[in-house]
Amino acid sequence: MGAVTLTMARLMTWRRSVAAHDPSTFAEIFEDRLKHVESAVAVIEQGEGHRPELDSLRVHLIDILDVIERNPGIEAAADDLYEIAARAVTGSARERSSVSRERRIVREAALRLTDRLTSALPLQRQQ
Numbered sequence: 001m002g003a004v005t006l007t008m009a010r011l012m013t014w015r016r017s018v019a020a021h022d023p024s025t026f027a028e029i030f031e032d033r034l035k036h037v038e039s040a041v042a043v044i045e046q047g048e049g050h051r052p053e054l055d056s057l058r059v060h061l062i063d064i065l066d067v068i069e070r071n072p073g074i075e076a077a078a079d080d081l082y083e084i085a086a087r088a089v090t091g092s093a094r095e096r097s098s099v100s101r102e103r104r105i106v107r108e109a110a111l112r113l114t115d116r117l118t119s120a121l122p123l124q125r126q127q
Helices: 002-021 026-045 051-067 072-090 099-117
Strands: none
Touching: 026 051, 026 072, 026 099, 051 072, 072 099
16 A cells, blocks of 8 residues: 555645646646546456446557657566456456466556556647
8 A cells, every 4th residue: 555655745736836837737647548548447456347348448559649748668667557447348258267376466556557657748749
């Protein structure tokens, strides 16, 4: 629980600093998309996720990557989260025999992404 609290505190600090620089666009878009990611992860983590939640997770991860500067660490964390969530959702019953392990792995991947997002910068569009 300590790692979750620390990561969330860092993310909240980062969100406040981003909002201070551009409160009306990036921060609002980012917050909205991150909420959708967190919602999909929660459903998948509870073992209730199906293809629609997985598709939603994919779309919102792509949306997040679309509004931030390229960062290989964030991209890798997003890829890992999607891959792990996909295994949790689409794996056979035998592959998902350890439900608590799958839930823990999905949550850990989500935390890695959240931690990486603390270094995200708004995408600077070329004019």
